[in-house]
Amino acid sequence: MTLVLRLLTTPGAVPLARHAVREHTRSHDAELCASELLTNALTHLGEGTPVTLRVTGRATRTRVELTDPDPHAWPVLREVTEDRESGRGLALLDALALQWGVIRGPGSKTVWAEIPQP
DSSP states (O other), X not given: OEEEEEEEOOTTHHHHHHHHHHHHHOOHXXXXXHHHHXXXXXXXXXXXXXXXXXXXXOSSEEEEEEEESXXXXXXXXXXXXXXXXXXXXXXXXXXXXXXXXXXXETTEEEEEEXXXXX
């Protein structure tokens, strides 16, 4: 079963998405990945950007995807240091995910992560 949420990047969309993913998957890791992807889009693309969050489950993995309309603003995994106040979202995603990546589409990109089923 697939969960699809079409949202605008706003601070209020983050807890809404977290709740929906939690109810759909019962996975804290999937919830955290969705939250980080949505927060990253809000931070780097700005408030009010339309995005689509998809969560799909398979026998051994859950896939979380966030599609946005900017094919050029690619996420960059940065080294996490004690003195940085931000930039930990992709490091969290990288630590939780079995694998993750970015797919460029015509006029969009999708950042995805696959995590183990709980």
